Amino acid sequence: MERILPQPTPETQHFWDGCKVGELRLQRCLDCAKAYFPPRPFCPACGSRAVEIFAASGRASLYSYVINHRPRPDMGAAPHSIAVVTLAEGPRMMTNIIDCPQTPEALQLDMPLEVVFRTFGDMALPLFRPLADAPAKAAAAASQGVRARVLEGTPA
Amino acid sequence: MKPRTVAVVGAAETTRLGKIPDMSVIGLHADGALNALADAGLKPGDIDGVATAGESPVAVAHYLGITPTWVDGTSVGGCSFMLHVRHAAAAINEGLCKTVLITHGESGRSRVGAGGGFGGRPGSSLMGQFEMPFGVTSPPTMFTIPVLRYMKNHGVTEEDLAMVAVIQREWAGMNPRASYRDPITVDDVLASPMIAWPFRMLMCCLVTDGGGALVLTSAERARDFPHKPVHVLGAGESVETPMVSQMEDFTTSKAFRVSGWKAFEEAGIAHADVDHLMIYDAFAHLPLYGLEDLGFCKPGEAAAFIRERNTAPGGKLPLNTNGGGLSYMHSGMYGMYALQESVRQLRGIAPAQVPGARIAVSHGVGGMFGAAGTIVFGNDA
Numbered sequence: 001m002e003r004i005l006p007q008p009t010p011e012t013q014h015f016w017d018g019c020k021v022g023e024l025r026l027q028r029c030l031d032c033a034k035a036y037f038p039p040r041p042f043c044p045a046c047g048s049r050a051v052e053i054f055a056a057s058g059r060a061s062l063y064s065y066v067i068n069h070r071p072r073p074d075m076g077a078a079p080h081s082i083a084v085v086t087l088a089e090g091p092r093m094m095t096n097i098i099d100c101p102q103t104p105e106a107l108q109l110d111m112p113l114e115v116v117f118r119t120f121g122d123m124a125l126p127l128f129r130p131l132a133d134a135p136a137k138a139a140a141a142a143s144q145g146v147r148a149r150v151l152e153g154t155p156a
Numbered sequence: 157m158k159p160r161t162v163a164v165v166g167a168a169e170t171t172r173l174g175k176i177p178d179m180s181v182i183g184l185h186a187d188g189a190l191n192a193l194a195d196a197g198l199k200p201g202d203i204d205g206v207a208t209a210g211e212s213p214v215a216v217a218h219y220l221g222i223t224p225t226w227v228d229g230t231s232v233g234g235c236s237f238m239l240h241v242r243h244a245a246a247a248i249n250e251g252l253c254k255t256v257l258i259t260h261g262e263s264g265r266s267r268v269g270a271g272g273g274f275g276g277r278p279g280s281s282l283m284g285q286f287e288m289p290f291g292v293t294s295p296p297t298m299f300t301i302p303v304l305r306y307m308k309n310h311g312v313t314e315e316d317l318a319m320v321a322v323i324q325r326e327w328a329g330m331n332p333r334a335s336y337r338d339p340i341t342v343d344d345v346l347a348s349p350m351i352a353w354p355f356r357m358l359m360c361c362l363v364t365d366g367g368g369a370l371v372l373t374s375a376e377r378a379r380d381f382p383h384k385p386v387h388v389l390g391a392g393e394s395v396e397t398p399m400v401s402q403m404e405d406f407t408t409s410k411a412f413r414v415s416g417w418k419a420f421e422e423a424g425i426a427h428a429d430v431d432h433l434m435i436y437d438a439f440a441h442l443p444l445y446g447l448e449d450l451g452f453c454k455p456g457e458a459a460a461f462i463r464e465r466n467t468a469p470g471g472k473l474p475l476n477t478n479g480g481g482l483s484y485m486h487s488g489m490y491g492m493y494a495l496q497e498s499v500r501q502l503r504g505i506a507p508a509q510v511p512g513a514r515i516a517v518s519h520g521v522g523g524m525f526g527a528a529g530t531i532v533f534g535n536d537a
Binding site: 005007066069072082095 | 286293305308
């Protein structure tokens with residue numbers, strides 16, 4: 001089954017065009033300077049229509065996720081992450097964390113991530129993977145196991 | 157709304173709950189409605205206001221033979237019926253109608269005469285563009301996404317989530333109409349099939365068929381009905397976002413906080429005044445968020461509050477005493493059943509009756525933390 005893909009609207013076309021050329025395009029307000037997502041032609045913080053599109057850094061951290069053990073048919077058969085990441089510029093977005101085991105041990109909250117664009121049909125989706133220069137930290141965290149992580153900072 | 161001016165004078169669920177393959181969605185609306193009208197000693201022709209969600213109020217009114225002067229089709233998910241109560245109170249106070257029927261019916265399990273449910277979001281909607289492509293399907297892969305952040309920030313464990321389901325099963329064991337009544341342990345919950353880590357099957361709500369309805373009128377007229385009226389002391393509502401990924405903070409629901417605060421303020425009550433509490437539990441983390449966002453617990457303290465049996469049978473704050481969406485029933489838009497249990501408790505007829513309950517709070521969620529509605533009921537206003 002083919003992957004379920006977004007259907008861009010005039011207000012979001014720039015984002016999906018950006019994904020095809022390897023740019024994670026956010027918007028920001030020229031009046032209050034706040035960066036925001038998902039796309040819209042005005043600032044959700046102050047209502048100003050004076051906004052611009054810019055290329056984000058692609059850096060993010062892992063905010064929260066689940067590992068779906070009953071994947072949708074277009075997502076294959078193996079359990080996979082459905083995650084929300086906090087972009088370096090502030091906004092959050094839903095995505096998948098790839099290029100690492102889909103396990104609680106490998107997927108540590110707050111781990112640094114970078115965007116990677118994957119092509120499906122005539123669209124490209126922004127996915128995220130562990131930041132290349134932070135493998136040691138991820139490995140150390142993974143060795144601690146999930147129960148220890150969830151219990152972090154609390155009495156047993 | 158103006159507090160204490162409107163009351164529930166009729167309340168009932170469908171004759172059967174659970175698996176009802178011989179009734180369609182509109183049929184379940186009607187069964188609950190006719191039971192609630194009988195409870196109030198009324199006929200459909202006595203109703204001049206109709207509110208519903210999931211179905212059009214046009215369809216419900218016509219099916220029942222009602223010609224209303226006021227309708228409300230507010231449909232913001234499972235808490236829509238809390239919002240209907242609040243809107244009905246305003247409409248009755250404004251003189252738009254005198255007697256309101258609020259109906260719910262859903263063939264969640266058997267899917268008789270039902271629409272497509274989740275997954276039918278247009279690919280061009282914001283959710284269709286920015287959430288659906290990443291594999292979300294239905295509530296178990298969306299409603300659950302915030303909880304790891306909550307667990308990490310507050311040191312809450314999988315065992316804590318499991319305990320929510322264990323204690324609600326204790327309540328369900330006292331309720332002959334509950335879908336699941338056999339006791340369970342934390343180990344049972346943690347051994348149940350994985351759905352979307354960290355959520356296992358017994359941390360997720362049921363999927364059943366059923367319905368229910370309420371009849372409301374002015375407090376003045378309410379004195380003339382067969383049952384002692386249950387007054388609406390205060391009510392609140394709010395919404396946050398249709399996309400769970402865009403919640404402001406994954407450890408707290410803004411819609412819960414705004415709705416709860418408004419309801420408590422209108423009712424003029426303190427938390428210590430509350431004898432009985434319903435918090436819509438589509439998943440095991442909902443009561444944790446609800447207890448904190450409604451102000452019964454400080455942030456991060458709800459898991460210990462439940463673990464220490466404050467919400468269990470015999471505890472100081474009986475919570476989800478019908479067994480909840482986790483064990484009683486959950487057709488899809490569970491808010492109606494939370495309201496029904498609040499009314500039963502204040503009438504003194506609940507299967508797991510809280511002795512002498514005078515003030516009951518019923519809090520609902522819509523979508524994935526997208527909306528909220530809160531009703532404060534009292535039986536001696």
